[in-house]
Amino acid sequence: MSTTTLIGFGGRLALRVPYRAALVSLGLTFAIIGVLTWSLMTGSYPLDSTQVWATLFGNSPSDTASTVVWEFRFPRTLVALLVGAFLALSGAALQYVTRNPLADPSLVGVSQGAALVVVSVTILAPGMGSYLRPILAFGGSLAVAALILLASSSRRGGDTLRFILMGIGVAALISSFTSALLTYGDIDRAMSALGWLAGSVHSVGWDEVRWLSVTAFFVIPAFMAAARPLSAIRFGEDVATGLGIRVRMARWGLIILAVALAATAVAAVGALGFVGLVAPHLARRLAHSGVGMHLVLTGLTGALLVGLADFAGRAAFAPIQIPAGLVTAIIGVPVFVALILRTQARSQL
Amino acid sequence: MKTLVWATATLFAVTSSALAQDTRTVTDDLGNVVEIPVTPQRIVVSRSDCLATPLIELGAPLIGAGSMQDDRFNNGKPFIRGATALYGTQFDADLVDIGFINQPDPEIIAALEPDLILIAAWAADNYDQLSAIAPTYAAACFDPPLKEWLATLADLVGMTAEHDRLMASYTFKLANTRAVFADRIGDPADVSVVFADPFDEGIYVADDYGTFTVVADDLGLSRITATDLGMLTDNGNLSFELVEELDADFIFSSHQSFFGQPPSHQMEVWRSNVPGFDDLLHAPRNNQLVIVDRSLVRAFAVDGLNTMLAVLTSQIAERDFVPLAE
Numbered sequence: 001m002s003t004t005t006l007i008g009f010g011g012r013l014a015l016r017v018p019y020r021a022a023l024v025s026l027g028l029t030f031a032i033i034g035v036l037t038w039s040l041m042t043g044s045y046p047l048d049s050t051q052v053w054a055t056l057f058g059n060s061p062s063d064t065a066s067t068v069v070w071e072f073r074f075p076r077t078l079v080a081l082l083v084g085a086f087l088a089l090s091g092a093a094l095q096y097v098t099r100n101p102l103a104d105p106s107l108v109g110v111s112q113g114a115a116l117v118v119v120s121v122t123i124l125a126p127g128m129g130s131y132l133r134p135i136l137a138f139g140g141s142l143a144v145a146a147l148i149l150l151a152s153s154s155r156r157g158g159d160t161l162r163f164i165l166m167g168i169g170v171a172a173l174i175s176s177f178t179s180a181l182l183t184y185g186d187i188d189r190a191m192s193a194l195g196w197l198a199g200s201v202h203s204v205g206w207d208e209v210r211w212l213s214v215t216a217f218f219v220i221p222a223f224m225a226a227a228r229p230l231s232a233i234r235f236g237e238d239v240a241t242g243l244g245i246r247v248r249m250a251r252w253g254l255i256i257l258a259v260a261l262a263a264t265a266v267a268a269v270g271a272l273g274f275v276g277l278v279a280p281h282l283a284r285r286l287a288h289s290g291v292g293m294h295l296v297l298t299g300l301t302g303a304l305l306v307g308l309a310d311f312a313g314r315a316a317f318a319p320i321q322i323p324a325g326l327v328t329a330i331i332g333v334p335v336f337v338a339l340i341l342r343t344q345a346r347s348q349l
Numbered sequence: 350m351k352t353l354v355w356a357t358a359t360l361f362a363v364t365s366s367a368l369a370q371d372t373r374t375v376t377d378d379l380g381n382v383v384e385i386p387v388t389p390q391r392i393v394v395s396r397s398d399c400l401a402t403p404l405i406e407l408g409a410p411l412i413g414a415g416s417m418q419d420d421r422f423n424n425g426k427p428f429i430r431g432a433t434a435l436y437g438t439q440f441d442a443d444l445v446d447i448g449f450i451n452q453p454d455p456e457i458i459a460a461l462e463p464d465l466i467l468i469a470a471w472a473a474d475n476y477d478q479l480s481a482i483a484p485t486y487a488a489a490c491f492d493p494p495l496k497e498w499l500a501t502l503a504d505l506v507g508m509t510a511e512h513d514r515l516m517a518s519y520t521f522k523l524a525n526t527r528a529v530f531a532d533r534i535g536d537p538a539d540v541s542v543v544f545a546d547p548f549d550e551g552i553y554v555a556d557d558y559g560t561f562t563v564v565a566d567d568l569g570l571s572r573i574t575a576t577d578l579g580m581l582t583d584n585g586n587l588s589f590e591l592v593e594e595l596d597a598d599f600i601f602s603s604h605q606s607f608f609g610q611p612p613s614h615q616m617e618v619w620r621s622n623v624p625g626f627d628d629l630l631h632a633p634r635n636n637q638l639v640i641v642d643r644s645l646v647r648a649f650a651v652d653g654l655n656t657m658l659a660v661l662t663s664q665i666a667e668r669d670f671v672p673l674a675e
Contacts, residue, residue, distance in 0.1 A: 044454050044460065067482060184585070184586070189471050191451055192472040203478060207477075318457070321453075
């Protein structure tokens with residue numbers, strides 16, 4: 001495998017880049033730009049590409065066109081891309097840390113915690129206002145994640161299997177409360193909550209873009225810096241310790257980063273599942289690489305996946321808006337299965 | 350020449366005042382202070398039941414509404430919950446489908462260029478987007494009593510006079526119906542009624558069951574409520590084991606035509622969930638279990654009140670029935 005190595009921060013950050021991975025990441029970047037452009041050009045409001053470009057450069061044909069492009073299409077697409085990257089990175093980190101290929105943000109209760117709080121407010125206190133949803137969802141995500149982390153750590157330190165089992169148990173308990181509220185709550189309010197639970201970017205704006213961008217600015221560099229301990233941890237605790245990694249600290253630090261990314265994403269758009277699970281696997285199958293480059297590819301894959309899902313959900317059956325969470329599953333599952341089957345077939349040959 | 354200048358100036362002034370809409374400031378149910386037109390000319394609403402249906406009844410200038418869709422109703426085409434069942438209203442070029450009631454498409458709304466947008470307060474996460482298009486009012490339209498909400502909505506769209514005219518017709522019919530009840534029954538409070546819908550989880554009973562509640566209370570019937578049954582909230586599912594607490598002169602229950610469920614389906618739901626209910630309870634034992642369309646019960650319209658008034662009159666006062674023994 002031909003590679004080159006990028007070194008930064010006085011050698012503290014080193015990224016080994018196989019050429020194929022570099023080409024794939026370049027391709028993904030172009031694909032993301034394509035999705036962004038396509039999303040800006042397409043929608044229920046009739047605007048041709050010339051009018052969209054004119055609007056972007058300050059010569060909008062009408063106030064309504066300006067609103068549609070700047071207030072609806074642009075922030076929505078940016079949020080979809082950022083959220084996709086966040087969830088994908090969160091899933092990748094959790095898969096490395098737990099050494100479990102099925103790990104994703106729902107394992108640490110992020111989605112379930114947010115869902116419980118949002119459904120509770122929607123059904124029991126509908127007058128509180130939808131604009132509080134992101135804050136409440138963020139709080140719920142962190143609270144449940146903290147509960148799982150605390151419950152799964154012992155005096156002897158955290159144990160991966162214990163962490164996974166505790167996560168599954170607590171998440172199931174939280175989900176049962178949510179199901180009870182949806183079952184017994186007012187049907188119309190439950191339907192409103194279900195739209196959010198399905199993961200939808202239909203109502204986001206520039207506030208969410210700003211919020212996600214600030215998080216990205218602080219958390220994603222930390223993720224990249226974590227590539228080195230992650231590389232060691234994936235070979236097991238003993239090997240990592242032998243390589244001088246403070247395993248316990250690194251593991252919990254990475255879990256907290258993963259929770260922060262996922263909680264921010266869920267708070268912005270709702271419980272958008274499946275991306276955290278599937279994007280790291282898709283990225284790995286697109287190009288083999290080291291941990292750092294794999295994280296880059298995973299982030300780009302997640303962004304592309306959710307960006308495409310949102311575009312398809314908004315344009316395919318307009319005016320019906322299909323939540324991006326449903327579309328990620330519809331697009332992602334067949335692709336995921338096909339890639340696994342293709343890999344199996346190759347290995348059998 | 351001077352006359353021509355004056356005439357032109359006068360025409361300009363008159364035209365300008367007609368084009369510039371008068372506005373007023375209101376506070377919506379989420380606390381947003383909104384400046385809305387006194388008499389809006391292009392209204393878009395997200396909810397089809399509590400917003401679109403009463404506006405259609407009023408004859409308000411509604412140009413877009415949220416939809417529902419189900420293969421079993423309206424030939425699978427998008428429909429306006431309430432208005433399609435009550436009036437046969439369909440989406441067309443003059444009334445545009447803006448998408449699902451809880452997730453409308455903002456670009457379609459923008460293209461309609463409304464001057465007032467009304468949305469449900471519990472599904473207002475797109476409030477900022479919609480406010481960028483036109484003044485947007487978030488209404489907790491399920492919370493106030495039905496008659497109060499209809500009056501509030503009429504005031505919001507500047508059609509109070511039309512609302513008053515519709516309510517006057519209901520009040521007139523109510524007075525006549527009271528005379529029928531007095532003639533046939535005497536004191537309506539002697540007749541007990543309950544609205545109950547069985548589901549897999551239990552028998553749903555509520556303090557407020559739309560037009561049924563309004564008309565039953567207006568007539569002075571004795572209505573069994575969720576509160577009477579000791580439920581913690583104003584609605585809930587009564588355990589099947591406590592079904593006898595629903596014993597009343599009349600039990601009303603609903604079928605959902607827009608889910609393709611005819612009255613026979615609702616009778617089957619009763620039988621499967623409460624075997625032997627027609628021997629156990631007085632009302633079904635004496636053919637006094639009445640199944641009505643839920644679209645009528647949940648109709649946010651004066652027309653719904655008038656129809657429910659006719660149903661209760663024909664089922665209770667205009668026929669013989671077997672009273673529940675004390």
